[in-house]
Amino acid sequence: MATQQRPRETPVVTGIGVVAPTGLSIEEHWQAVLAGKSGIVPLDERCGPDYQVRLGGLVPGFDATAHLPGRLLPQTDRWTHLALYAAAQALDDAGVRPQDLPEYEMAVVTSSSSGGTEFGQREMQRLYSEGPSWVSAYQSIAWFYAATTGQISIRYGMRGPCDVLCCEQAGGLDAIGQARRLLRDGTRLVVTGGTDAAFSPYSLVAQLTNGQISRAERAEEAYLPFDERASGYLPGEGGAILVTEAAGTARARDAGDGYGAILGYAAGFDRSRHGRPPVLARVLRRALDDARCRAEQVDVVFADAVADPVQDRVEAEAITEVFGPRGVPVTAPKTLTGRLYGGGAALDVAGALMAMRDGVVPHVAAPVRMAPDYDIDLVLGEPRQRAVRTAVVIARGHGGFTAALVLGARAPEHG
Amino acid sequence: MRTFTLDDFRSAMRSTAGVDEQVDLDGDIADVELAALGYDSLAVLEAANHISRTWQVPIPDEVVLDLATPAAVVDFVGQQLERQRLSAAEA
Numbered sequence: 001m002a003t004q005q006r007p008r009e010t011p012v013v014t015g016i017g018v019v020a021p022t023g024l025s026i027e028e029h030w031q032a033v034l035a036g037k038s039g040i041v042p043l044d045e046r047c048g049p050d051y052q053v054r055l056g057g058l059v060p061g062f063d064a065t066a067h068l069p070g071r072l073l074p075q076t077d078r079w080t081h082l083a084l085y086a087a088a089q090a091l092d093d094a095g096v097r098p099q100d101l102p103e104y105e106m107a108v109v110t111s112s113s114s115g116g117t118e119f120g121q122r123e124m125q126r127l128y129s130e131g132p133s134w135v136s137a138y139q140s141i142a143w144f145y146a147a148t149t150g151q152i153s154i155r156y157g158m159r160g161p162c163d164v165l166c167c168e169q170a171g172g173l174d175a176i177g178q179a180r181r182l183l184r185d186g187t188r189l190v191v192t193g194g195t196d197a198a199f200s201p202y203s204l205v206a207q208l209t210n211g212q213i214s215r216a217e218r219a220e221e222a223y224l225p226f227d228e229r230a231s232g233y234l235p236g237e238g239g240a241i242l243v244t245e246a247a248g249t250a251r252a253r254d255a256g257d258g259y260g261a262i263l264g265y266a267a268g269f270d271r272s273r274h275g276r277p278p279v280l281a282r283v284l285r286r287a288l289d290d291a292r293c294r295a296e297q298v299d300v301v302f303a304d305a306v307a308d309p310v311q312d313r314v315e316a317e318a319i320t321e322v323f324g325p326r327g328v329p330v331t332a333p334k335t336l337t338g339r340l341y342g343g344g345a346a347l348d349v350a351g352a353l354m355a356m357r358d359g360v361v362p363h364v365a366a367p368v369r370m371a372p373d374y375d376i377d378l379v380l381g382e383p384r385q386r387a388v389r390t391a392v393v394i395a396r397g398h399g400g401f402t403a404a405l406v407l408g409a410r411a412p413e414h415g
Numbered sequence: 416m417r418t419f420t421l422d423d424f425r426s427a428m429r430s431t432a433g434v435d436e437q438v439d440l441d442g443d444i445a446d447v448e449l450a451a452l453g454y455d456s457l458a459v460l461e462a463a464n465h466i467s468r469t470w471q472v473p474i475p476d477e478v479v480l481d482l483a484t485p486a487a488v489v490d491f492v493g494q495q496l497e498r499q500r501l502s503a504a505e506a
Contacts, residue, residue, distance in 0.1 A: 069436055070434045070436060071432065133468055134464075136464075137457050137464060
């Protein structure tokens with residue numbers, strides 16, 4: 001039995017910043033999602049020689065020098081640039097001035113899957129081709145997973161309990177789950193979410209080992225989740241940064257419940273190779289229990305949708321087991337961006353909050369012919385108009401990470 | 416004769432650690448603390464590495480952290496260059 005949760009402590013999302021292949025703001029991203037406008041492009045020279053991955057979701061037209069202080073640029077990897085840009089948007093969107101708040105009552109919890117591999121690769125090349133004195137002193141602080149959390153914390157003077165979660169594509173939800181713990185323990189504001197930018201040859205090669213990346217050459221056929229032809233996903237870069245506060249805090253400064261409330265969260269870990277059943281259905285039930293929400297109250301599921309035949313089956317069966325045959329609309333806007341790893345689930349959460357705001361479930365904007373034995377209500381063809389009061393986001397990371405988040409349009413009045 | 420000037424220091428900082436938006440690096444900075452110019456110890460280390468490579472003078476790590484102002488950097492590099500000239504003349 002979960003501890004009785006005081007309603008004032010339910011976390012709400014009061015600010016959203018997005019930097020994605022589909023756009024450099026939440027509105028631009030969301031309009032692209034509803035229009036089915038893809039951010040998938042042919043990979044460029046930054047991605048190195050021919051690794052037989054032809055396509056990916058690259059963030060277009062992002063000029064870090066236009067958005068970030070000159071001192072920060074040489075110290076940080078692209079993945080941190082993207083996060084700093086999105087964090088500035090999110091704080092501005094939330095109407096928060098960090099300099100007016102007590103520094104130890106603000107925290108940063110981000111998700112990262114690859115860290116600063118582009119920066120790290122450049123410095124490794126200098127090490128081996130020129131020698132140790134050519135390696136940037138900033139390598140020491142740029143590459144590692146917590147660098148983004150640290151730079152956001154330093155930039156805004158957020159000195160509360162900061163963390164980074166490294167759980168591949170599940171990390172975005174796990175970061176929000178950790179932000180929720182901190183808010184319940186009394187932290188006033190947590191900047192959370194995540195980004196990734198893993199397109200240097202070194203990062204790309206590391207990803208190839210999972211055997212799940214699509215080698216397709218035509219964008220329309222490259223990433224087809226739940227399709228009978230599913231043959232892998234496309235990688236992408238970017239993500240979303242969110243400002244979260246306890247509902248009581250947000251209401252006290254007239255921010256209401258912001259974009260919506262984080263009602264429930266659960267995580268698990270798959271070790272299916274050891275003969276145990278996949279944990280996803282159990283994680284979904286635990287997240288719903290945590291949210292005190294019945295499966296039939298859920299209006300949409302944002303699926304993880306990895307487009308691997310085995311993993312798609314696990315996910316489709318878990319959704320059917322928990323929500324019933326075709327019991328809830330299921331969507332996956334990520335075919336337009338690729339999988340953003342540390343940034344992916346946070347972007348899905350942003351999308352789910354937009355679905356609530358606008359009363360519309362975005363469609364899977366890919367020519368998916370769903371495998372006939374999947375019994376899920378996959379939203380295809382066009383967005384579906386319907387009130388969205390409760391949304392579930394699923395995120396699964398390579399290696400077994402599994403997480404689910406339940407979002408509500410409002411924080412409960414009574415615990 | 417090679418000399419290391421304040422402008423060489425400025426160009427080293429620009430190409431390595433970058434410039435804080437609030438700082439006028441072209442101003443009268445010779446005796447301003449590096450920290451006040453927005454440069455922390457990593458920034459100074461990064462710049463010292465660069466200067467050491469391009470001017471081919473040793474700047475030991477233990478010295479770097481004692482260099483508190485641009486003038487101190489200019490003086491130290493100048494001394495190192497002078498020392499090299501003297502030992503080249505002796506040889």
